[in-house]
Amino acid sequence: MLPHYRTIAELHQLLVRRELSCAELVQAALERISSVDGRVRAFLTVTEEAARRGAEQADARFKEGTATPLTGIPAAIKDNMCTRGVRTSCSSRMLENFVPPYDAAVVERLQGAGMVMVGKTNMDEYAMGSSTENSAFFPTHNPWDLERVPGGSSGGSAAAVAAGEAVYALGSDTGGSIRQPAGFCSLSGLKPTYGLVSRYGLVAFASSLDQIGPLTRSVADCALVLQAIAGHDPRDSTSIPRDVPDYSQALPADLKGLRLGVPQEYFPPELEPGVAEVLRDAIKVLEGLGAQVEWGLSLPSTAYALPVYYILAPSEASANLARYDGVKYGFSAQDGDSMWEDMEHTRQQGFGPEVKRRIMLGTYALSAGYYDAYYLKAQRVRTLIRRELEAAFEQYDALITPSSPTVPFKLGEKVDDPMQMYLSDIFTIPVNIAGIPALTLPAGFADGLPVGMQLMGKALSEETLLRIGHAFQQATDWHKQAPPL
Amino acid sequence: MALTQKEVRHIALLARLGLSPEEVEPLREQLSSILEHFQVLQELDTSDVPPTAYVVPRHSVFREDRPSASFPTEDIMANAPRPEEGYFRVQAVLEE
Numbered sequence: 001m002l003p004h005y006r007t008i009a010e011l012h013q014l015l016v017r018r019e020l021s022c023a024e025l026v027q028a029a030l031e032r033i034s035s036v037d038g039r040v041r042a043f044l045t046v047t048e049e050a051a052r053r054g055a056e057q058a059d060a061r062f063k064e065g066t067a068t069p070l071t072g073i074p075a076a077i078k079d080n081m082c083t084r085g086v087r088t089s090c091s092s093r094m095l096e097n098f099v100p101p102y103d104a105a106v107v108e109r110l111q112g113a114g115m116v117m118v119g120k121t122n123m124d125e126y127a128m129g130s131s132t133e134n135s136a137f138f139p140t141h142n143p144w145d146l147e148r149v150p151g152g153s154s155g156g157s158a159a160a161v162a163a164g165e166a167v168y169a170l171g172s173d174t175g176g177s178i179r180q181p182a183g184f185c186s187l188s189g190l191k192p193t194y195g196l197v198s199r200y201g202l203v204a205f206a207s208s209l210d211q212i213g214p215l216t217r218s219v220a221d222c223a224l225v226l227q228a229i230a231g232h233d234p235r236d237s238t239s240i241p242r243d244v245p246d247y248s249q250a251l252p253a254d255l256k257g258l259r260l261g262v263p264q265e266y267f268p269p270e271l272e273p274g275v276a277e278v279l280r281d282a283i284k285v286l287e288g289l290g291a292q293v294e295w296g297l298s299l300p301s302t303a304y305a306l307p308v309y310y311i312l313a314p315s316e317a318s319a320n321l322a323r324y325d326g327v328k329y330g331f332s333a334q335d336g337d338s339m340w341e342d343m344e345h346t347r348q349q350g351f352g353p354e355v356k357r358r359i360m361l362g363t364y365a366l367s368a369g370y371y372d373a374y375y376l377k378a379q380r381v382r383t384l385i386r387r388e389l390e391a392a393f394e395q396y397d398a399l400i401t402p403s404s405p406t407v408p409f410k411l412g413e414k415v416d417d418p419m420q421m422y423l424s425d426i427f428t429i430p431v432n433i434a435g436i437p438a439l440t441l442p443a444g445f446a447d448g449l450p451v452g453m454q455l456m457g458k459a460l461s462e463e464t465l466l467r468i469g470h471a472f473q474q475a476t477d478w479h480k481q482a483p484p485l
Numbered sequence: 486m487a488l489t490q491k492e493v494r495h496i497a498l499l500a501r502l503g504l505s506p507e508e509v510e511p512l513r514e515q516l517s518s519i520l521e522h523f524q525v526l527q528e529l530d531t532s533d534v535p536p537t538a539y540v541v542p543r544h545s546v547f548r549e550d551r552p553s554a555s556f557p558t559e560d561i562m563a564n565a566p567r568p569e570e571g572y573f574r575v576q577a578v579l580e581e
Contacts, residue, residue, distance in 0.1 A: 097564075098564055099563065099564065101556055101560040101561060101563070101564075102556070194539075194540050194541060195540075195541045195543075208538060208539050208540070234548050237543075237546040238539065238541050238543070238546075240541060240543075303525070304525065304526060304529065306522075307522055307523045307525055307526050308526070310519065310522075310523070311523060311526075318500060322500075322501075325501070326566060327565075327566070327573050327575055328561075328564070328565060328573055329564035329565060329566070330564070330566075331566075332566030332567065334566070334567070336576070338576055338577075339575045339576040339577070339578055340501070341503075342575070342576060343501050344501050344502065344503035345503050347500075347501060347502045347503060348502060348503030348504065348505070349503075351502070356502060356504075356508075356512070357512065357515060357516070359500050359502055360493070360496050360497065360500065360502065360512060360516060361516060361519060361520075363496050363499050363500040364488075364496050364516070364520075367496065367499060373527075374523065376536055377526050377527070377531065378526065379536030379537055379538060380531035380534045380535070380536050380537075381526055381529055381531060381534075382536070382537040383531075383534050383535055383536060383537045384529070384531070384534060386537055386540065418515055418519065419518060419519060419522065422519075434540065435539075435540025435541065459540075
């Protein structure tokens with residue numbers, strides 16, 4: 001097997017035993033990028049020189065005995081996380097030439113652990129989208145079928161890992177942007193509890209929903225990356241001050257005593273038959289591992305999650321994106337007759353269609369006369385959705401759902417119909433609204449295309465979700481399949 | 486919930502978002518259709534339900550006010566579109 005198709009845990013063993021050097025491993029990843037990224041187009045920027053220097057430092061850490069499980073492992077970072085001296089574009093014309101003067105907290109932490117960053121990945125502009133087709137630069141292709149989308153908005157991160165161009169990647173998840181692409185690319189992806197991972201240095205989209213998390217080849221790898229990035233950061237006022245548990249410690253292989261619920265709203269009649277079948281088989285595997293599974297649980301508020309999200313997220317985005325005025329940084333149109341005209345032209349030319357749509361939607365929902373009917377109403381329904389999920393977690397340790405209602409769709413299929421694109425996030429959105437964690441993992445294939453299973457848990461139950469996911473992967477080998485690239 | 490073109494232009498002005506004449510009608514149609522989907526929320530009686538702004542039960546987070554160095558001016562100005570002697574230059578704000 002090519003070294004870059006192994007998991008972090010396997011590679012770490014090879015590095016410890018000196019059967020592989022960090023320099024060789026990083027070289028293999030860079031060669032893989034050269035050979036496949038012309039077709040996959042996961043990367044906006046490849047940081048080859050810095051990666052080679054990082055590999056040398058990582059090899060030195062192994063010699064000194066200060067290596068961590070992530071030392072020397074090639075990683076990709078979504079292009080909405082600030083990297084000092086490396087362009088951070090958010091896949092937008094607005095930030096096409098923006099070079100941050102500082103690192104995001106997650107980047108700092110991973111570098112401290114010895115990460116070797118190989119590049120920055122493509123995404124939907126400002127993380128607004130479900131297919132990576134909203135990138136201002138180019139779409140990314142799904143390594144499992146190059147005519148299909150990798151999902152979004154972290155589609156570049158997912159495609160990079162699935163294509164063997166990086167061993168793991170960071171994504172961000174506001175309404176499903178880690179989990180939906182993880183499902184579409186047959187990866188494990190974790191959206192942590194809101195507040196568990198610092199958002200310092202993450203380009204803000206919807207601040208009450210955004211959270212950073214890993215996309216990896218195994219659940220055990222998710223635990224390793226989460227370990228490195230989780231924890232309190234005073235620079236993010238929503239960061240939870242709490243000691244981080246040992247996530248890898250919590251991974252026994254059986255599920256005895258766990259109660260899992262399957263909410264009926266996530267298995268509607270219009271669910272793709274292939275997705276439903278894969279999920280039913282996966283749930284049988286969990287039962288076989290000793291979990292007690294109950295079907296028929298009902299979460300009636302689920303239907304309201306999509307409208308709540310598409311009011312709250314654009315409202316927050318319209319406020320967050322007010323900062324792009326062409327004055328301090330970013331694209332700046334200078335062809336107007338006044339400062340105000342310059343500003344309007346900057347935003348007209350710098351933002352793409354979906355970003356404009358959401359700024360308009362959010363501005364409307366927050367405007368005088370409509371605030372109560374839209375924004376405040378959505379915040380009240382948010383409470384109902386949150387309470388309903390909290391009540392479910394008094395009975396169940398986790399809930400099982402598909403990560404998407406469909407397998408990966410074709411490029412161009414939904415790009416002209418915003419509402420159809422929004423529906424693609426229908427199973428992932430409630431998690432962000434409630435601020436709870438959820439893990440997506442490969443559950444099988446329908447007609448050769450990946451199907452993801454989502455496990456939701458109560459706030460700060462990452463250990464339980466990782467335990468269930470890890471046990472599932474001890475009993476299955478879906479996560480070990482590689483795409484025919 | 487059908488918007489008018491006038492409303493679309495007004496929202497764009499509030500957001501300081503320049504729109505070309507060709508952008509107005511497609512946006513009007515798309516936004517009207519999306520707003521239509523939001524109507525479903527009005528089915529729910531939420532008169533006794535408090536709003537959730539943030540799920541983390543933390544408010545007014547304070548830190549110690551310790552002086553520390555800020556970013557060097559040249560690092561910040563490196564991204565400025567129109568830097569001038571350590572300032573951001575814009576067109577005149579006040580009219581004569």
